[in-house]
Amino acid sequence: MRLRFRPPESRPEAAPPGGHGPHLLRDGxxxxxxxxxxxxxxxxxxxRRYGRPLAVMQASPVLRPDxxxxxAVVENAAEAAMxxxxxxxxxxxxxxxxxxxxxxxxxxxxxxxxVAAARWRDEMWLHGRRVDGPKWDIAxxxxxxxxxxxxxxxxxxxxxxxxxxxxxxxxxxxxxxxxVA
Amino acid sequence: xxxxxxRLASAALALAVLVMAVAGIAALFVPPIAVAALALAxxxxxxxxxxxxxxxxxxxxxxxxxxxxxAQSGRRLVIYERETGLFAHWYIALRGEEECDxxxxxxxxxxxxxxxxxxxxxxxxxxxxxxxxxxxxxxxxDVAGYLGNGRFIAILPETEQGSTPVVIERLRSEIESVExxxxxxxxxxxxxxxxxxxAANGLRASVAA
Numbered sequence: 001m002r003l004r005f006r007p008p009e010s011r012p013e014a015a016p017p018g019g020h021g022p023h024l025l026r027d028g029x030x031x032x033x034x035x036x037x038x039x040x041x042x043x044x045x046x047x048r049r050y051g052r053p054l055a056v057m058q059a060s061p062v063l064r065p066d067x068x069x070x071x072a073v074v075e076n077a078a079e080a081a082m083x084x085x086x087x088x089x090x091x092x093x094x095x096x097x098x099x100x101x102x103x104x105x106x107x108x109x110x111x112x113x114x115v116a117a118a119r120w121r122d123e124m125w126l127h128g129r130r131v132d133g134p135k136w137d138i139a140x141x142x143x144x145x146x147x148x149x150x151x152x153x154x155x156x157x158x159x160x161x162x163x164x165x166x167x168x169x170x171x172x173x174x175x176x177x178x179x180v181a
Numbered sequence: 182x183x184x185x186x187x188r189l190a191s192a193a194l195a196l197a198v199l200v201m202a203v204a205g206i207a208a209l210f211v212p213p214i215a216v217a218a219l220a221l222a223x224x225x226x227x228x229x230x231x232x233x234x235x236x237x238x239x240x241x242x243x244x245x246x247x248x249x250x251x252a253q254s255g256r257r258l259v260i261y262e263r264e265t266g267l268f269a270h271w272y273i274a275l276r277g278e279e280e281c282d283x284x285x286x287x288x289x290x291x292x293x294x295x296x297x298x299x300x301x302x303x304x305x306x307x308x309x310x311x312x313x314x315x316x317x318x319x320x321x322x323d324v325a326g327y328l329g330n331g332r333f334i335a336i337l338p339e340t341e342q343g344s345t346p347v348v349i350e351r352l353r354s355e356i357e358s359v360e361x362x363x364x365x366x367x368x369x370x371x372x373x374x375x376x377x378x379x380a381a382n383g384l385r386a387s388v389a390a
Contacts, residue, residue, distance in 0.1 A: 009297055
């Protein structure tokens with residue numbers, strides 16, 4: 001779910017005392033990794049308790065050993081993730097290093113989650129064209145109410161990244177492969 | 182059972198010193214055995230030094246990991262209110278809006294409950310008791326917070342208004358003097374502000390009665 005900011009004067013009950021406030025939940029454009037992991041735990045508990053559908057997607061850049069993500073690429077990837085998400089989705093950094101991006105999709109069944117993953121891939125590709133960014137592997141995990149812990153979800157996401165990835169590539173690489181096809 | 186590199190390094194060093202002592206004694210009687218023992222001791226010293234060096238090179242990574250863990254748990258604290266350990270009021274407002282958005286989009290039930298000690302003059306002990314009850318007895322999926330001035334709030338997702346008397350009854354059975362008011366999504370409003378206002382009015386009416 002995207003956090004919305006309104007001036008404190010229009011929302012007195014949310015006025016941050018002593019510098020506390022919604023900005024503390026963010027790390028740049030996205031939710032901070034500690035907060036999205038906290039919410040993932042909550043969402044899984046909720047899905048299990050009420051039998052509600054829940055899906056999660058993770059995008060990881062495919063980098064060469066000597067390659068690092070430039071700030072422009074990171075910014076673009078974050079923007080692509082925000083564009084792909086619905087207002088009720090939660091978008092944040094999966095790790096402290098601001099490399100992998102995680103989107104939590106509450107109330108989302110498998111078919112809709114697949115559509116969301118395809119939309120995210122397209123957004124990543126479109127944004128990747130602007131900055132000639134790296135390839136991004138996107139892993140999708142649905143029916144999260146079957147998972148009992150965040151660690152299991154993390155392991156399953158890594159497994160999916162290696163096995164069933166949906167890849168958003170650099171424009172040149174994408175066109176090369178189209179030519180081959 | 183795992184043994185750290187530091188312990189292995191100390192063990193290798195101790196062994197090497199022992200072998201050197203044996204070599205010193207053996208040198209008095211059988212020189213070839215002394216030479217072999219000295220070679221063994223040298224190998225032991227080299228091993229101990231490598232292990233100790235590797236251990237030292239891992240130290241910054243371990244320290245970084247530890248600091249990162251501590252920072253993560255420290256940052257988590259910002260969403261909690263200092264005195265009660267429940268969620269802070271700004272966080273509750275944010276979550277309240279999120280929950281209303283979700284309830285509207287997916288047509289799910291949701292309720293908002295306000296709780297205050299029976300007397301406005303109730304001291305910290307009464308407030309602490311209420312905070313404790315809320316943190317122990319609400320479901321893990323509920324979001325409970327402290328708004329200040331003795332007023333507590335709980336956002337109850339997936340909860341019809343008809344289900345809230347059960348919670349209130351449980352609360353009253355443990356804490357006698359307490360005022361409560363509930364607003365339901367849809368019936369009393371569709372935004373956090375609407376629900377809060379409706380529940381606050383209800384609370385005011387119940388206190389006046």
